[in-house]
Amino acid sequence: MPENQSTIAGxxxxxxxxxxxxxxxxxxxxxxxxxxxxxxVIRALCAFAVPTLMVAFWLLPSYPGRAIGGVYQAGRDPxxxxxxxxxxxxxxxxxxxxxxxxxxxxxxxxxxDFLILLPLGIKTRELFFAKGKAxxxxxxxxxxxxxxxxxxxxxxxxxxxxxxxxxSLYAHFVSVALAGIFAAFxxxxxxxxxxxxxxxxxxxxxxxxxxxxxxxxxxxxxxxFPLCGNHMQSLLQGRTTFAQFVPPLWxxxxxxxxxxxxxxxxxARGLVNTGLVATGVAVCVAxxxxxxxxxxxxxxxxxxxxxxxxxxxxxxxxxxxRTLIKRPQQRAIFHFISQTISRSTRYQVYLAIYSGIGLxxxxxxxxxxxxxxxxxxxxxxxxxxNTGLHAILPxxxxxxxxxxxxAFAFPVDMLARWVFPINLPNPANDAKAAKIWxxxxxxxxxxxxxxxLLSLKWSWLDLAIxxxxxxxxxxxxxxxxxxxxxxxxxxxxxMPGRANLPIVFTLYGALFPLLVYLTVQLELATEAHFAILVxxxxxTLGIHVVLRVADYLAQKGIIGGFPxxxxxxxxxxxxxxx
Numbered sequence: 001m002p003e004n005q006s007t008i009a010g011x012x013x014x015x016x017x018x019x020x021x022x023x024x025x026x027x028x029x030x031x032x033x034x035x036x037x038x039x040x041v042i043r044a045l046c047a048f049a050v051p052t053l054m055v056a057f058w059l060l061p062s063y064p065g066r067a068i069g070g071v072y073q074a075g076r077d078p079x080x081x082x083x084x085x086x087x088x089x090x091x092x093x094x095x096x097x098x099x100x101x102x103x104x105x106x107x108x109x110x111x112x113d114f115l116i117l118l119p120l121g122i123k124t125r126e127l128f129f130a131k132g133k134a135x136x137x138x139x140x141x142x143x144x145x146x147x148x149x150x151x152x153x154x155x156x157x158x159x160x161x162x163x164x165x166x167x168s169l170y171a172h173f174v175s176v177a178l179a180g181i182f183a184a185f186x187x188x189x190x191x192x193x194x195x196x197x198x199x200x201x202x203x204x205x206x207x208x209x210x211x212x213x214x215x216x217x218x219x220x221x222x223x224x225f226p227l228c229g230n231h232m233q234s235l236l237q238g239r240t241t242f243a244q245f246v247p248p249l250w251x252x253x254x255x256x257x258x259x260x261x262x263x264x265x266x267x268a269r270g271l272v273n274t275g276l277v278a279t280g281v282a283v284c285v286a287x288x289x290x291x292x293x294x295x296x297x298x299x300x301x302x303x304x305x306x307x308x309x310x311x312x313x314x315x316x317x318x319x320x321x322r323t324l325i326k327r328p329q330q331r332a333i334f335h336f337i338s339q340t341i342s343r344s345t346r347y348q349v350y351l352a353i354y355s356g357i358g359l360x361x362x363x364x365x366x367x368x369x370x371x372x373x374x375x376x377x378x379x380x381x382x383x384x385x386n387t388g389l390h391a392i393l394p395x396x397x398x399x400x401x402x403x404x405x406x407a408f409a410f411p412v413d414m415l416a417r418w419v420f421p422i423n424l425p426n427p428a429n430d431a432k433a434a435k436i437w438x439x440x441x442x443x444x445x446x447x448x449x450x451x452x453l454l455s456l457k458w459s460w461l462d463l464a465i466x467x468x469x470x471x472x473x474x475x476x477x478x479x480x481x482x483x484x485x486x487x488x489x490x491x492x493x494x495m496p497g498r499a500n501l502p503i504v505f506t507l508y509g510a511l512f513p514l515l516v517y518l519t520v521q522l523e524l525a526t527e528a529h530f531a532i533l534v535x536x537x538x539x540t541l542g543i544h545v546v547l548r549v550a551d552y553l554a555q556k557g558i559i560g561g562f563p564x565x566x567x568x569x570x571x572x573x574x575x576x577x578x
Contacts, residue, residue, distance in 0.1 A: 017130035056153035083229035092176040095146040097183035171258035179251040192289030215356025223364040236265035250275025333433040354403025394519040408489035442474030472540035479547035
C-alpha cells in the first residue's frame with residue numbers, strides 16, 4: 001500500500017512539474033505579462049495557423065477541375081504546383097525554427113530550476129522527464145498549429161478529379177512534418193552541443209550570435225520564397241550548386257518524389273537522401289546531447305559561477321567621460337545600460353531577433369539570381385544587387401534602433417528602481433545617456449557596413465556618401481524614437497493593453513519602407529550629383545533641430561506626451577531628499 005501511495009505521489013509530482021515547465025515556455029516577460037499566459041498561447045497558435053489557411057484558400061481558383069465564374073480552369077503548370085508545395089514545406093521549416101530559436105533560453109533548465117526545485121525533495125530524474133515531456137509537447141503543439149489547415153485544405157484543393165487524394169495527403173503530411181522536425185531538432189542539437197563543449201562565458205556570447213544568425217537565415221529563406229519559387233525547375237533539376245544547402249528544398253524534393261515516384265525531378269533523389277540523413281542526424285544529436293547538456297547545466301547551477309570580473313574598455317570609457325558623458329549621473333545610466341544588456345539574456349534575445357530581421361532584409365535586398373553570361377538559360381547563380389547594397393545601411397540602422405528601444409521598454413527589477421528617482425532628481429537630462437548609447441551603436445554599425453562595402457571595392461566617394469548618410473540617419477532615428485522620453489531604460493513597468501496599434505502599423509508599414517526608399521534614392525542621386533550631399537547635411541541638421549524642440553516641449557508638457565511616459569508617485573522619502 002505505501003508503495004502504491006508513493007507511485008501515486010510520483011505521478012502527481014510529474015503532472016505538476018510538466019504543467020509548470022509547459023507554462024514557463026509562455027509565462028515570461030519576453031512573451032507576456034503576468035496572468036496573460038493563456039491569452040498568449042491562443043494568440044501564438046492562431047498567428048502560426050492563419051498563414052497556411054489563407055494561402056490554401058488563395059490557391060483555390062488556381063487549380064484545375066473547377067469552374068470559376070462559369071469558366072473551366074485550365075491545368076496549372078507542374079512547376080507552379082511545386083512552388084506551391086515549397087511554400088508549405090518552407091513555412092513549416094521556418095515556423096518551427098523560429099519557435100525553437102525564440103524559446104532558446106527555455107529549451108534547457110536554467111539555474112533557478114535546480115536551485116529551487118531540487119531542495120524540495122524532487123529527484124533529478126523527475127525534473128528531466130517532466131522538462132523533456134513539456135518540451136516535446138510544446139514543439140508538437142506548434143508543429144500541428146503551423147500545418148493543420150494546410151494538411152486539411154491543400155491536398156483537397158490540389159488533387160484533381162480521378163487522382164489519389166490519400167496519396168496527396170500522405171505526401172503533404174510527411175514533407176511538412178519532417179521539415180518542421182528537422183528545424184526544431186537541429187536547433188536543439190546545436191544548443192545542446194554548445195552547452196556540452198563551450199565554457200559558460202563563451203556559451204552566453206555565442207548563444208546570442210547564433211540566435212541572431214538563426215533568425216536571419218530563417219527569415220531570409222521566407223523572404224526569398226518568390227525568387228526560389230520562380231526558379232523551382234532549375235533548383236529541383238540540379239542546375240544550381242547551392243540547392244543542396246537549402247534544407248526546405250530537401251523536403252519539397254521529398255514531396256515531389258512521393259507524388260511522382262516513377263518520374264521525379266532529376267535532382268530530387270539526391271536531395272531527398274540528404275534531407276532524410278540530415279533529419280536522422282539532427283534527431284540523434286539532440287537526443288544524445290540533451291541529457292549531457294542537462295547534466296552540465298545542473299553541475300554549473302550547483303557549483304555556481306565564477307564571480308571574478310575583468311574591467312575592460314577603460315580607455316574607451318575614459319574618452320567618453322571626457323567628451324560625451326561628463327556628468328556622473330549620465331555616466332551611471334550609460335554603464336547601467338551596457339552592463340544590463342551584457343548580463344541579461346532577456347535583452348540579448350530582443351537584440352538577436354531585431355538584428356536577425358534587419359540582417360535578413362538586408363541580405364534579401366542584395367541577393368538575386370541571375371543567368372551567368374555564356375551559359376544555358378536553365379543555369380542560375382547567386383549575384384549581388386547594386387541597389388540592394390545601398391539599402392543595407394538604412395535597413396540595419398532602423399532595426400537596430402527599434403530593437404534597442406523595445407529592449408529599453410522592459411524593466412529589470414521593479415523593486416529596485418527606487419534608487420533612480422532618489423539619486424537622479426532630473427531624469428529628463430540624465431536619460432539622454434541612452435540616446436548617446438544608441439548613437440555609439442549606430443556608429444559602430446556604420447563602420448562595419450563601411451568595411452563591407454570597401455571590401456567590395458566601392459569608390460572612396462561612394463563610401464563617403466554612405467558614411468555621411470549613415471551618420472545622418474542614425475542621428476534622425478535616435479531623435480525620432482526618443483522624442484519626449486524622459487524615463488531611464490529598464491525602469492518602467494510594462495503596462496497591459498497600452499500598445500498603440502495605429503502607431504505600430506504606421507511605424508513598420510509606412511515609415512520603415514519610406515525611410516529605406518528615400519535613403520536609397522538620395523544615395524543614388526548623390527553619387528550622380530555630389531552637390532546633393534550639402535542638402536542632405538542641411539536637411540539632417542534642420543530635422544535634428546525640429547526634433548530637439550519637440551523633445552523639449554514634450555518634456556515641459558506643452559505638447560502631448562506618450563502613454564509609456566506617464567509618471568507615478570515615486571518612492572516615499574519622508575522628505576529626507578529635497
